[in-house]
Amino acid sequence: MESSKHHYRSIQTLADELGASALAREGKLQIELLEGAETSVLVTLSDFGDLPVHVALSGEQLVVEAFLWPANQVRDSAGLNAQILRLQKLFPFTTMALEPLTRGGEGYVMFAAMRANSSTDDILAEILILADSVIQATEALAPYLTLAQV
Amino acid sequence: MTVWNKLVTALRGAAHEAGEAVTDSQALRILDQEIRDADNDLNSSKEALAEIMAKQKLSAGKLQTTQAKIAEYEGYAMKALETQDEALALEVAGKVALLETQRDEEEAQLSAFTQSVEQLRGAIQTAQSNIKRLKQQADTVKATESVQRAQATVAGRYTGSQSRVQTALDSLERIKQKQAERGARMESAAELANSSSEDALDAKLRAAGITAAAGNAQSVLERLKAQRASTKQG
Numbered sequence: 001m002e003s004s005k006h007h008y009r010s011i012q013t014l015a016d017e018l019g020a021s022a023l024a025r026e027g028k029l030q031i032e033l034l035e036g037a038e039t040s041v042l043v044t045l046s047d048f049g050d051l052p053v054h055v056a057l058s059g060e061q062l063v064v065e066a067f068l069w070p071a072n073q074v075r076d077s078a079g080l081n082a083q084i085l086r087l088q089k090l091f092p093f094t095t096m097a098l099e100p101l102t103r104g105g106e107g108y109v110m111f112a113a114m115r116a117n118s119s120t121d122d123i124l125a126e127i128l129i130l131a132d133s134v135i136q137a138t139e140a141l142a143p144y145l146t147l148a149q150v
Numbered sequence: 151m152t153v154w155n156k157l158v159t160a161l162r163g164a165a166h167e168a169g170e171a172v173t174d175s176q177a178l179r180i181l182d183q184e185i186r187d188a189d190n191d192l193n194s195s196k197e198a199l200a201e202i203m204a205k206q207k208l209s210a211g212k213l214q215t216t217q218a219k220i221a222e223y224e225g226y227a228m229k230a231l232e233t234q235d236e237a238l239a240l241e242v243a244g245k246v247a248l249l250e251t252q253r254d255e256e257e258a259q260l261s262a263f264t265q266s267v268e269q270l271r272g273a274i275q276t277a278q279s280n281i282k283r284l285k286q287q288a289d290t291v292k293a294t295e296s297v298q299r300a301q302a303t304v305a306g307r308y309t310g311s312q313s314r315v316q317t318a319l320d321s322l323e324r325i326k327q328k329q330a331e332r333g334a335r336m337e338s339a340a341e342l343a344n345s346s347s348e349d350a351l352d353a354k355l356r357a358a359g360i361t362a363a364a365g366n367a368q369s370v371l372e373r374l375k376a377q378r379a380s381t382k383q384g
Contacts, residue, residue: 034300034303034304036296036299036300036303037296037299038292038293038295038296038299039296040296040297040300042300042304048321048325049320049321049322049323049324049325049328050321050324051318051321052304052316054297054300054301054304056293056294056296056297056300057293058289058290058292058293058296059285059288059289059292060285060286060289061286061289061290061292061293062293063290063293063294063297065294065297066318067301067304067305067315067316067317067318068317068318069317069318069319070315070317073317073319099174099294099298100173100298101298101301101302102298102299102301102302103302103305107301109297109301111294111297113290113293134318134321135318135321135322135325137318138318138319138321138322139322142319142322145319147319
């Protein structure tokens with residue numbers, strides 16, 4: 001395989017850069033490194049109701065993702081899924097998906113993928129756009145959900 | 151196009167029944183296989199290209215030699231004509247004719263090789279961009295896989311229990327709560343602003359020697375007297 005010509009940041013340097021940003025210094029985001037087989041960054045946004053946003057790196061790709069709700073919290077699955085498709089165009093830079101959860105069952109998520117060598121400002125912008133999209137989508141789709149959990 | 155078809159077919163096979171989620175590990179296994187297949191295709195194409203380019207070079211060399219020979223023998227024929235030796239000139243012309251046939255064959259072979267080189271270069275570029283795209287896919291799947299694990303870590307944090315996980319609805323509720331609080335705060339702030347401006351006015355009046363205080367006390371007393379009277383009646 002041909003080797004990459006670009007320098008892609010490590011997850012540690014990404015965490016450092018995010019932590020050094022103006023938003024972090026103003027206390028609007030909290031940065032945390034989550035250790036695991038693959039370390040990832042957890043960004044908590046106080047302006048967005050303490051929404052947790054995950055940032056993960058792999059090779060040339062960077063993923064920004066937020067958890068929406070578990071599938072067992074959906075009152076009307078068919079209705080919700082159809083409505084998600086209808087709303088998708090309103091959020092052109094993010095994707096809503098249904099995926100298996102490690103603890104079992106499935107959950108809805110919203111994520112965006114970008115190149116790992118994007119600037120810190122671009123990554124921050126993506127995090128904020130995602131958070132905003134999550135809140136808007138949640139408000140729009142709340143009628144399809146149960147408020148209490150099974 | 152073929153790559154995508156294979157992927158979808160493989161994915162359908164991986165999900166045992168309709169409605170069952172394709173796990174990241176299944177997706178990665180399929181992508182891994184696709185990348186290795188594409189890489190093998192790429193390597194064979196590169197080897198074939200090297201071979202054809204060598205043959206092309208040889209063919210071009212042969213053609214050049216033949217063209218040089220044609221020029222050489224044409225020269226001899228001219229000389230024979232100059233010395234009025236028509237018979238010799240004819241013999242040499244025969245040789246030139248043979249060489250020209252050979253040249254035409256060699257030209258055809260060279261253009262065939264050149265075409266093959268172009269096709270192989272195109273195939274190599276396609277294989278390279280396929281691999282790049284597959285690797286991007288695999289990288290994205292790997293990244294979302296690590297997010298999945300991270301989400302499990304964060305799930306029960308705020309609620310303190312594993313059975314109740316934090317969702318986007320919770321964040322939305324918090325925002326609404328904050329807005330409600332801010333709204334309430336703004337209302338009371340507005341009220342405070344109103345009341346304090348009245349105090350400021352009274353303070354001005356008092357300072358100007360116009361004490362409304364006594365007048366107020368009087369009118370309050372009148373009002374209370376009237377109330378007492380009406381309650382007695384009622």
